[in-house]
Structures are given as C-alpha cells and as structure tokens.
Amino acid sequence: MDFITKLLAATIAMGTSLTYATLGEIYTEKTGILNLGMEGTMLMGALTAFATAYNTGSLFLGLAGAIVIGAIFSAIHAFLSITMRANQVVSGLSITMFGTGLANFLGQRLGPQTNNFNLVGMNLQSKFNNIAIPGLHKIPVIGAFFDVSLLTYALYLIIPFAWFYMYKTKYGLAIRSVGEAPRTASAMGLNVARIRYLYTIIGGMFAGLGGACLSLSFTPSWNDNMTGGKGWIVIALVIFATWNPGKAVLGTLVFGGITSLQFSLQAAGFRMVIPSQFLGFSPYLITFLTLSILTIANQKRKSLFSAPSALGTSFAIDEK
Amino acid sequence: MKKLSVVFLIVLMATSVVFAQGAAETKVQASGPMKIGVIYVSPPGDMGYSYMHDQGTKAAEAYFGDKIEVIRMEGVPEDDRAAVAMEQLVDAGCKMVFANSYNYQEYMLQVAKENPDVYFEHCSGYLKNDNMSNYFGRMYQMRYLSGIIAGKMTANGKIGYVGAYNTPEVVRGINAFALGVRSVNPTAEVRVVWTNTWFDPSLERQGAVALLDSGCDIIAQHQDTTQPALAAIERGKYAVGYNADFRAIIGDDKVLVSPMWNWHNYMIPTIQSALDGTWKSQEYWGGLEDDMIKLSEISPLVPADVKQLVSKKLDEMAKGTFDVFWGELKDNTGAVKQKAGEKMADGDMLTMDWFVEGVVGKVK
Numbered sequence: 001m002d003f004i005t006k007l008l009a010a011t012i013a014m015g016t017s018l019t020y021a022t023l024g025e026i027y028t029e030k031t032g033i034l035n036l037g038m039e040g041t042m043l044m045g046a047l048t049a050f051a052t053a054y055n056t057g058s059l060f061l062g063l064a065g066a067i068v069i070g071a072i073f074s075a076i077h078a079f080l081s082i083t084m085r086a087n088q089v090v091s092g093l094s095i096t097m098f099g100t101g102l103a104n105f106l107g108q109r110l111g112p113q114t115n116n117f118n119l120v121g122m123n124l125q126s127k128f129n130n131i132a133i134p135g136l137h138k139i140p141v142i143g144a145f146f147d148v149s150l151l152t153y154a155l156y157l158i159i160p161f162a163w164f165y166m167y168k169t170k171y172g173l174a175i176r177s178v179g180e181a182p183r184t185a186s187a188m189g190l191n192v193a194r195i196r197y198l199y200t201i202i203g204g205m206f207a208g209l210g211g212a213c214l215s216l217s218f219t220p221s222w223n224d225n226m227t228g229g230k231g232w233i234v235i236a237l238v239i240f241a242t243w244n245p246g247k248a249v250l251g252t253l254v255f256g257g258i259t260s261l262q263f264s265l266q267a268a269g270f271r272m273v274i275p276s277q278f279l280g281f282s283p284y285l286i287t288f289l290t291l292s293i294l295t296i297a298n299q300k301r302k303s304l305f306s307a308p309s310a311l312g313t314s315f316a317i318d319e320k
Numbered sequence: 321m322k323k324l325s326v327v328f329l330i331v332l333m334a335t336s337v338v339f340a341q342g343a344a345e346t347k348v349q350a351s352g353p354m355k356i357g358v359i360y361v362s363p364p365g366d367m368g369y370s371y372m373h374d375q376g377t378k379a380a381e382a383y384f385g386d387k388i389e390v391i392r393m394e395g396v397p398e399d400d401r402a403a404v405a406m407e408q409l410v411d412a413g414c415k416m417v418f419a420n421s422y423n424y425q426e427y428m429l430q431v432a433k434e435n436p437d438v439y440f441e442h443c444s445g446y447l448k449n450d451n452m453s454n455y456f457g458r459m460y461q462m463r464y465l466s467g468i469i470a471g472k473m474t475a476n477g478k479i480g481y482v483g484a485y486n487t488p489e490v491v492r493g494i495n496a497f498a499l500g501v502r503s504v505n506p507t508a509e510v511r512v513v514w515t516n517t518w519f520d521p522s523l524e525r526q527g528a529v530a531l532l533d534s535g536c537d538i539i540a541q542h543q544d545t546t547q548p549a550l551a552a553i554e555r556g557k558y559a560v561g562y563n564a565d566f567r568a569i570i571g572d573d574k575v576l577v578s579p580m581w582n583w584h585n586y587m588i589p590t591i592q593s594a595l596d597g598t599w600k601s602q603e604y605w606g607g608l609e610d611d612m613i614k615l616s617e618i619s620p621l622v623p624a625d626v627k628q629l630v631s632k633k634l635d636e637m638a639k640g641t642f643d644v645f646w647g648e649l650k651d652n653t654g655a656v657k658q659k660a661g662e663k664m665a666d667g668d669m670l671t672m673d674w675f676v677e678g679v680v681g682k683v684k
Contacts, residue, residue, distance in 0.1 A: 006533040014526060104395070108363055121367030121546070121569050219521035219547050224363065224395065228520045259523075263530035266513040267480065269680040 001140045003264065008144035010260040013130075015252035016152045017042075017213035021234040022241065022248040023162055024206025028074070030166065030243055031196045032179040032310035033081055036092025038207050039231025040099020041073040045211025047103040050222040051110040053124055059216055066212035067205045073099055074204020078197045085314035096231065104224045111222075119222040128217035149217045151209075155249070163246035175199060179308030182315040192315050207231070236283040239290050243307060255283050353389040354416065354595060356380075357409030359402065361421035362519065363394045368544040368563040369518075370394070373420045373443070376583025383588050387595060398423035406431040410438055416594050418587070419443065422487075428452060439594050443583075444489070446670070450601055455586050458607030459489075460496035460669070461637050462579030462615055464644045465630050466560045467500020469576050469618065470538045472626045473558055474501075477508035480531025482541040482548040484518045486683050488672045490542045495676045496644045497540055497560075502678045504629070511536055512681035519544040525551045532557060538576070549575055558621075565616040578616040585611045605666060608638045645669060650677045 021038055028035045035041075045066035053062030073095055080091040111119040128149040136146035145156075166172040174195055177185040182192045210230070215222060237251035298306050364374035374392075381390055391412055396405045402424045409417050410431070416439040419428055425445035432440040432452040440452035448454050470479050479501060483490050498510040511534065513527040528539050528548035532555055539552035540560035549559035549566050553574045559566065561578030586606060593599040606612035615634075618627050636642035645664035649657045651674040658664050673683050 003533075010526060010529050010533065013529075014522060104363075116364075118363065120363065121371075121564075123570060214522065219525050219545075220550070221521060221545065221547065223519070223521050223545055226521045228517075228522055230522075260526060260530065263513050263527050264533065266527075266681060267511055267530040267534040267536070269511065 005141050005144050007257070007260050007264055008141060009147065010264075011253060011256040012144060012148055012152060013218055014260065015249070015256035016149070016155065017210045017218060018230055018234060018237060018252045018256065019155055019159070019210075019249050020151075020213060021207045021210030021231065022237045022252065023158065023245055024070075024203035024210070025234050025238045026203075026241065026243055026245050026248060027162070027166075027175070027199045027206070028203030029238055029311055030175050030179045030308055031199045032182060032308050032313060032315070033078070033196050033200045033203075034088045034092060034312040035074060035077050035095070035200060035203060035207075036089060036235065037073060037077050037095025037099065037204075037231075038092075038234045039227060039229065040096035040103070041070055041204050041207040042211035042214075042231045042234075043103040043225065043227045044069050044073055044099045045208030046215040046226055047107055047110075047119075047211070047222060048208070049212035050124070050215035050220075051106070051119060053216055054119065054122055054222075055110070057125055059124075059126060059128060062216050063209065063212050066208040068208070070204040070206070070208020070211075071201045072204075074201050074207070075197075077204070078200040081314065082193050082196050082200070085316060088312050088314075100225065107222050107224060120224070122222065124216070124220050127220040128213075151213050151217055159245065159249055162248075163244070166245050176308070179310055182310050182313075186315070186317055192317075196315075207234075210234075233283045236287040239287050239294075239307075240283070242290070242294065251283075254286075258282060353386055354591075355389050355391060355412065355414040356591065357391045357393065357406070357412070357414035357417040359393045359396050359405055359409070359417065359419040359424065361396065361398060361424075362544070364392075367546070367569055370420060372563050372581040373418075373583050376581070376585075376587045377418075379584035380587045380591055383584075384591060384595075388591060396424075400427065403427035403431055406440075407434075410435050415439065416441065416591065425454070439599050441590060446603070448601055448603055453590070453602045453604060455590075455602075455604040455606070456489075457581060457586075457612035458605060459579060459581070459613050460492050460644050461607055462613045463493045463496040464500035464503075465615055465633060466540065466577050466579050467497040467502075468504050468630055468633065469500075469622055469626060470497070470540060470558070470560055471501035471503065471505035471508055472629075473576055473622065474505065474508055474538050476535065476537055477505060478534070478536045479508060479510050479538045479540065480528065480534075480536030480552075481510050481512045482524055482527040482531065482539065482543055483512050483514050484542050484544075485516060486514060486673075488670055491675070491683055492669055492672045493542050494679060495672065498676050498678045499644055499649075502676075508678065510540075510679045512675075512679060515543065521545045521547045524548050528552060546570055561616070567616060567619055573619045573621050576619045576622055580614050580616050582611055582614055608634070609640075651675060652677050652679050 048069040049062040049066035052065035053059050077091050077095050080086040081088040107119045109117050111117045128151050130147050130149055132147040137143045174190050178192050178195045186192050240251035241247040358377050360370040362370045364370045393405045396402050406417055418441045420443045422444045425442050425447045428440050428442050429447045432449045436451055442454045444456050445454045481494055501508050515523045515527045517523055524543045524545055525547040528551035538558040539548050541548040541562055546566055549561055552559040553572050559575045561575050566578045567575035647658035647662040648660035651657050
C-alpha cells in the first residue's frame with residue numbers, strides 16, 4: 001500500500017507540468033488550431049519563470065512571467081496560422097525550434113555576473129513546496145493527492161472547471177463549433193478568428209505554466225532543454241485524452257506512472273522490466289492505438305471522442 | 321500574404337538554428353600564440369562535466385598566458401556537427417583540438433586523419449591515431465573514498481546511486497563506491513537505478529525519488545545535474561555529488577562530499593609538449609599520482625575520524641600500497657571475479673560489466 005502511495009505521489013509530482021500543458025493544448029486544438037510549438041513554449045516558460053523568480057525572489061512573479069511568455073509565443077503561432085493562414089505544422093515546429101534555441105540562449109545570459117551570467121547551477125531561495133493537508137495526507141493511496149504543491153492543488157479546481165466550461169457553457173459550445181465547423185459557426189455569427197486567437201493564446205499560457213511547474217517546483221533549477229521532450233508527449237496526451245479536458249489527467253497518470261514504476265522497481269532491486277527506450281516511445285505507441293480505436297469507433301457511428309473536424313485547417317470568411 | 325508568411329517562417333527557422341547552435345568565439349589573429357580549440361558537449365555553465373573541463377582550460381590559459389589562444393565551442397551535439405565544429409577549428413588555425421565527450425571520438429578520428437598536422441585530444445574514449453590521443457582519469461579512486469564517507473554516514477545501511485548509462489565507466493564508479501561503503505560498513509547495500517540519460521533533470525530526480533522511497537538515506541550519482549542531490553536534501557537526507565563541488569553549488573552541508581576532476585593536470589603538460597614539439601599520441605589514464613582527480617572539501621557534518629580514514633586511504637592509493645580493485649573481489653551473485661592478492665588489469669576495469677557484492681541491481 002505504501003509502495004503504491006509513494007508511486008502515486010511521484011507520478012503526480014512529475015505529471016503536474018504535463019497536465020497543465022495538455023489542458024492548454026486541448027483548448028487550442030478544440031478550436032481547430034494545432035499548436036506543435038508546445039515544447040518550445042514550455043521551455044520558454046520554464047526559463048522565464050526561473051529567471052524572473054531568481055532575479056526578483058518572487059515565485060508568483062515567476063509564474064506570471066511564464067504565463068506572459070506563453071501567451072506571446074502562442075500569439076505568434078496564432079498570428080501565423082490564423083491571420084496569415086500559414087501551415088500550422090510548419091509554424092508550430094518553428095515555434096518549438098525557435099523557443100528551444102532562444103531559451104537555451106537566454107539561459108546563458110540572464111544569470112548573475114558571478115556565474116558568467118549563466119543561470120545554470122543557480123538556486124532559488126524558495127520553491128513551490130508540497131503542502132500536506134492534515135489528516136487527509138495520511139490516508140493510504142488517496143493521501144498522495146493531499147501532499148502536493150500549490151500548483152497541483154490548483155489543478156484540482158482547474159480540471160473540473162475546464163471540463164464544465166467546455167461542455168456546459170455557451171463559450172465551450174462556441175469553441176467546439178469553431179473547431180468542428182468553422183463555416184457554420186461563422187454563419188451563426190461567431191467570430192471564428194477571435195475565438196481561435198483567444199484559446200490559442202490561453203493554451204500557450206497553460207504551456208508556459210507547465211514549464212514553470214518544472215523550474216519552480218519539480219526540478220527547481222534552470223538547465224538547457226530541461227523539458228526533455230515533454231512538449232511532444234503533450235501532443236500525444238491530448239489524443240489519449242480524446243480532446244476532453246476532464247480526461248487530461250488520465251494520460252498523465254498512465255505515462256507518468258509507467259516511468260515512476262520502472263524506477264521504483266529498479267530501486268527495489270528488480271531487473272529493469274521496461275527498457276527506458278520503450279518508455280520514451282510508449283506515449284506515441286498508445287497514440288497509434290488511440291487513433292486506430294477512434295477511427296473504428298467513428299466508422300460505426302459519429303463518436304463524441306473524435307478529433308475536432310477542422311483541426312489543422314485555416315479558415316477565412318471570403319474563401320470558398 | 322501567404323508568400324509573406326512563408327518568408328517569415330523561413331526567417332524564423334533560420335534564426336532558430338542560429339540560436340540552437342553553440343556560439344563559437346572566434347578571434348582572428350595573424351601569428352603568434354598557438355591556437356587551441358576546445359569542444360564541450362554542454363555549456364560550461366552546466367556546473368558539471370563541461371564546467372570542470374573549462375576550469376582546466378582556464379588554468380591552462382592562465383599558465384601559458386599569451387603563448388596560447390583558446391577557441392571554445394560549447395554545446396556541440398555528438399553527431400556529424402561535431403566533425404563540422406572540429407573542421408571549423410582547424411580552419412580557424414588551431415594546431416590542437418580538445419573534445420570532452422565520449423561520442424565525439426569517431427568524428428575526431430575522421431577529422432584527425434584528414435588533418436595530420438593538427439594534434440587531437442579526446443577525453444573519455446578509446447580511439448587513437450598518430451595525431452590523436454585519448455585521455456581520462458581514474459575517478460573510481462575518488463568514488464571509493466566518497467563511498468567510505470557514505471558507509472560511515474548511513475543510518476540504515478541503504479544507499480542509493482542514480483546512474484546514467486550502464487557503460488563500464490559508470491559501472492566502475494558504482495563498484496568503487498560500493499567497495500568503499502562496504503570497507504567500513506560490511507552489511508550496507510548500494511541500490512542502483514539507471515536513467516539512461518547523462519542529462520535530464522526530471523528523470524534524474526525521479527530516479528533519486530524512487531531510491532529515497534525505497535528507504536535509501538544517502539543518494540550518490542553519476543549524472544550531470546544536481547537534481548538527485550537536491551531530491552535527497554529536500555527530504556533531509558544526505559547526498560554525494562559528482563563533477564563539481566555540489567556542497568558549494570547547493571549551499572547545504574548535507575552534501576557530504578563530491579568526487580571532482582583536475583583536468584588542468586592533463587591539459588597543461590600536453591599543451592606544453594605541443595609547444596615544445598615533443599607531443600606524442602598516447603592513451604592516458606591518470607590517477608592520484610598525476611593529481612587528475614580529487615575530492616571536494618568534506619562537509620563539516622562528517623566526523624573527524626572518518627575524514628582521517630579517508631586521508632589515510634588517499635595516502636595509501638597515492639603511494640601505491642592499496643588500490644580499489646585489488647582482490648579478492650566477488651560479484652553480486654557471489655562469483656569470484658578477482659582472486660585474492662591480484663590486482664585488476666586496466667583492460668578489465670575498462671570493460672567492467674558486473675556489480676560487486678553489496679550492489680543491488682543489474683548492469684543489464
């Protein structure tokens with residue numbers, strides 16, 4: 001029991017960052033915009049959060065910085081893919097490459113003079129520590145959910161809200177309409193471009209937050225490429241969650257859980273049952289499976305679990 | 321509009337490549353100082369492996385003054401871009417090129433063959449050529465000493481070790497550490513998790529957390545970031561660093577000690593031989609006798625008698641009356657790997673793929 005509780009705690013700690021970014025990408029994709037710039041945006045978020053918190057001493061300013069930079073980076077993507085109607089894949093990949101390079105570049109320039117202006121190796125005065133809720137955190141297994149950082153507690157509110165907003169409000173209906181049938185939505189009087197801009201930028205803010213979770217809480221530090229491909233896993237997790245914000249956390253628990261489990265087994269002296277290379281590609285393997293299952297399910301009948309029909313396509317009122 | 325966006329994207333992609341590349345600091349000068357190129361796998365600000373190499377480079381710069389001029393290339397990936405970087409350094413007039421990571425070696429050998437009048441120095445590999453040496457240090461000696469400290473400081477006899485890859489270098493370090501632990505604490509065990517990465521803050525931390533969860537009260541590591549040590553300290557446990565002085569970086573005495581490198585003790589003599597024209601290709605594996613490796617200052621939390629024991633063992637190794645892999649050694653299934661009274665050959669150490677008694681875990 002204790003083993004499972006600890007395993008779950010390790011999974012939640014690591015998965016917080018992934019969950020934020022996954023929620024963000026779900027909202028973006030639901031409007032029909034595919035943002036492959038998550039990796040770069042998350043890394044820029046991690047860098048900005050750490051640099052701000054390090055230089056000002058305020059964790060919350062760090063968070064704010066990450067949100068702002070996430071908004072800026074996704075606004076670039078929104079401009080390219082909505083206003084310019086550029087290829088969303090190319091634009092997203094550019095954001096990732098640009099963001100990754102820029103973050104590593106700035107990481108060597110925003111630190112203190114005593115460390116050659118390098119942020120690597122610097123420590124924060126504080127970080128988002130785990131806060132245990134008295135009584136609750138002692139419960140076996142479930143207790144793991146009640147000894148987490150503020151950033152994780154926030155998710156307990158954000159996830160249900162994100163689900164409610166998407167499926168039970170007129171705003172959510174607008175998002176889904178724009179993502180499913182932009183022409184119809186436009187005819188109904190919705191401003192497709194504005195909605196897409198809004199949620200692409202919000203999605204970027206969440207990606208920035210996801211990065212901040214790493215540099216301010218989970219691995220409080222700045223390191224080049226510290227996101228280590230999490231932005232790509234997010235793209236897979238969105239599909240695994242079938243674009244449902246309520247399920248965003250599922251993939252995080254499954255994939256984070258597999259990683260934590262293999263470390264726990266190793267620490268207990270077992271042979272490494274799952275090669276790490278397998279873990280590396282397993283999110284994508286499960287993406288294949290999910291996509292196949294979704295396709296089969298959709299052939300039977302129009303499923304609720306399918307990708308937004310207009311995902312990745314540009315839209316203009318004056319275009320037939 | 322579409323054309324404009326395409327142009328914009330091209331510019332964006334082009335600039336991102338520029339940002340992604342390590343910046344080469346090139347200075348053009350006529351003649352005079354010997355130009356030396358240095359290639360690092362990460363920026364020296366990593367406070368780890370490349371940082372320590374750069375300390376060596378800086379010491380060489382200070383020692384030789386205006387007799388040499390160093391061109392650094394940082395964060396060069398271990399693929400064909402490494403060969404390009406080496407060629408750029410040669411084109412910039414470098415007479416000597418150092419590269420500090422294992423997977424550079426194939427590229428270095430290829431560039432070395434094409435440039436027979438340039439001296440190449442590769443760290444941590446095994447390939448060589450008439451104009452290419454390889455060099456490394458006997459870090460296992462320091463791992464052993466840090467093991468003594470860990471063995472004395474553990475309360476429950478469970479020590480965790482976060483390992484990068486199951487290469488002979490890492491396995492040798494774990495074995496030496498475990499032998500040090502067991503020399504003072506014969507029932508203690510060293511538990512190993514592999515992250516399969518030199519550098520990934522999240523995975524390194526997760527490995528350490530799993531070890532801590534399984535009851536380990538000290539975390540040692542063969543990784544490039546301070547995350548394993550930080551994970552231990554956040555739980556009030558002890559840590560053993562690596563590469564640089566983690567106690568200074570983290571600022572916590574619960575980092576008991578860090579095995580460290582002294583690269584300048586190789587770089588300065590070898591640069592001198594290049595200046596003198598006496599440079600010769602070699603396979604160099606230096607230890608205490610050459611002062612290639614050292615221990616950081618030991619934490620004040622470690623009792624004085626333990627510090628004395630460490631310096632005693634250090635003396636013995638320096639004098640050659642004791643070394644880490646002298647028999648009898650058994651592996652962790654009980655099979656004798658080195659008979660009593662025999663010293664392990666370098667070749668066996670360089671290909672080590674088994675764990676000594678006391679290590680929990682599997683190499684493969």
